Amino acid sequence: MLLIAPLIPAPPNGVAAKFDWEVFYAWDSGWYEQIATKDYYYSDNNKLYSVAFFPLFPLVTRVFMTFGLPFEIAGTLVNNLAFLAALVVLYLWVEERYSTSAARWATAVLAWCPYSVYGTVIYTEGLFLLCSTSALRAFDKKEYTWVALWGSLATATRITGVALISAFLFASWKQHRGVKAFIASLVASGGLLLYSLYCQIKFGDFLAFLNAQKGWRSSYGFNWGGWWKVLMQIVVGSVNVRHGSIKDFSYPLLFAIVLGVGYVLWRFRSQLGSTKVRYGFCFLLLVVWIMAGDAFLKTVMIFGGLSLLWLSRKKLPLAAFVYGLCSYAMIFNTGLVASVDRYAYAIVTLSFAFGLLLARYPRLGYLIIGFFAIPLVTFAVRFSQNLWLA
Template sequence: MRENYKFPITMWLSSRLLIVVAMLIIAPLIPVPENGVYATFSLDILSAWDSSWYEKIATYGYDFSSDVKQIHTVAFFPLFPLLTRVLMTIGLPFKVAGTLVNNIAFLAALIVLYFWAEELYGQKAARWATAILAWCPYSLYGTVIYTEGLFLLCTIAALKSFEKKQYVWATFWGVLSTATRVPGVALIPAFLFVSWKENRGIKAYIASLTTGLGIILYSLYCQLKFGDALAFIHAQKAWRGDATGFALQGWWKMLMQITVGFTNWEFGYIKDPLHPLLFLIIITCGCLLWHFRLKLGNMKFRYGLYFLWLLLWLLTGDEIFKIILVFGGIYLLWLSRNKIPLVTVVYGFSSLALILNTGITASAERYAYGIISLSIAFGLLLERYPRWGYPIMCFFAILLGHFSVRFARDLWVA
């Protein structure tokens, strides 16, 4: 058993070491433009964007008013700041406490995932799934002061417990999931559907419904304190306005920026022909490479695709990775629907449906990373094709370092 712990711990430690080196050593050495933010050699680099709102909650509590155009802390769910506050009561500053909560939870999530996947599929698949979760570029949010680590731990443990018919534990972890982030509610339809499909009995239905206690208790708190049981939903308007449903315009804009370039999209015509020309050349080369793959051989074919993908990423930026993660994740989940537990499949599709119906595209890739179903499905795929897996992990490492530097300089990542 002790031997089996080594792999998830090694994946956690090595990937976190890359983040620390990128944020504390590399980022401060990079010159920044005028009015840019310099990275400092301190824990301050782990706190940016949403981190400041968690600090306000842990330090001063929640706030809300009827002016939903202002940003209110009630939009953020309570479990993470509550656990951080517990550590602060023993004398730890917020940045230390928040970092400890997220990192310890993320390490625990990797361990739980590893043992669950090993039990289901064997050691190789477990290692790939764990490595993907640890090295995916958005695993950065399992180290900085965000809720990703805690949310992943709670959802993985809840899904594992329900799949093994351990309904008390499924309820416990499910309640913690819905008290951590809104997407935790995707567990409820997943549990209910599996309870019906597999005719599991009354205990399964009770566990399914009581999973929502996390969000119900938070709603009750909002009613008692602010007189608005849905204050956390109303407060979200400060970020997304009145946008609801599928963000067709946002996704279309992203697709056009990938194909014709940001400048041409802004002007509404082809002002800079270089971007669409380069994009067309890369896609044409990819098609030719696929057509002549048998004549070229596996090695030349693979290295050719690696090179073209690198060029495509350098040309289009993060947008292509976001689209592949979200929409490619839907396709991957569908292909893997008969290979992974049913509760995990339904949870994955429910979570993706939530992501695609927020009315905005911001942070969609980070939320997709938090869907453990995708890591498991991708792990099974790379187990079958490990020669594709190794360069993908190298690319992940490059992006993880790149994102870490950006976050340390207070630049938007996801």
């Protein structure tokens, strides 16, 4: 972002990247700067308002700024340090539950996933991953004081932290954890309750952060139309989707060939052997990504991640598994297609499950991590140029 992006000419819809802290600042970063340097504001209409963004990240950034750091440096340091700590916590958690190999792969997945760029820039992913991962690990170890603390910090960072409360309550009941577990599960909502109280005092609206969401979406629920468009972008191509008819015949033809080759690999998997079949499918997925780009990554992140979560349900800690399901339920109910892949990345359970899978198939893991590096670099450059990612 500091060395490569400044060498690339500015794209038509972006800006020229410079060797400056501002390469880490774009999109939601502006909202956090306003909160950290000024204050929240809110009004009951369909415009965009900062009250939709939760307070912990700008508060911690403000603390860093008291040492004389400008917002760009303070915000970048907060997210990066928190992301580094989240990687360490995830490693320790998986190692305690399984093995060093699984811990290394889970950490590698979280660090090298293309969306990990949001653990580097001025966003909340790093801080939220630290708080949510620490809360889940503490629950797994029955350290309920830490569950209450880290859970409260998570619910003060992002609204998706609410999924932790449901997961802790369900696991406490299912596993007969006792009164302390139920109390800690409820106290984990402390960050959300305090922010709601602040909204009531300042704006006279206990749910101001929810009501402000109308500026970003017109309705809630599963966005059937949006997901159908994403699917069509993968199958027939973005150009044909924009025109509403087949203008470019080469794209659907190539996609049909990919499907045909995939069927041949599956049909003759016994003769070819598992290794050749795996590598063959990896190559086909690479081709589809080159063809469809972000639409393919979004689909894999959401539906592939959900499938992995379900298939790994017996190996994951119960609270972590339920947390993943509740997080997906919130994602599907947003009424949006934009940014959902970024929300899914912040579900640490997916990295946990992926690490367990790749520990069994390390050669496949090297291929996947190598592939991750390609879109990760492109994502970093795009963010540096103020181009939309997720």
